[in-house]
Amino acid sequence: MMAFGFGGFGMLFGFLFWIVIAGLIVWALAQAIPRLTTPNAGTHSSATASKDDFALEILKQRFAKGEITREEYDDMRLNLSA
Numbered sequence: 068m069m070a071f072g073f074g075g076f077g078m079l080f081g082f083l084f085w086i087v088i089a090g091l092i093v094w095a096l097a098q099a100i101p102r103l104t105t106p107n108a109g110t111h112s113s114a115t116a117s118k119d120d121f122a123l124e125i126l127k128q129r130f131a132k133g134e135i136t137r138e139e140y141d142d143m144r145l146n147l148s149a
Contacts, residue, residue: 122147 126147130140 119147 123144126135126140126143129135130137135143
């Protein structure tokens with residue numbers, strides 16, 4: 068029996084088509100589930116926290132490079148946490 072007029076290749080392409088469709092469904096679910104289960108997803112407090120973490124990371128890098136002194140680092144770190 069010939070599938071899609073391509074002999075055995077038609078069956079292979081049909082099988083691969085459904086594998087790709089199933090993979091896309093699994094990928095879409097994997098992308099959606101963490102967003103649904105993460106507490107406070109998309110709230111202002113989590114966005115502010117990530118900005119503070121980013122600013123602190125930049126501050127640490129500047130201190131490590133020697134761009135600022137220990138006193139400046141401590142003062143800026145306290146200002147970020149306030």
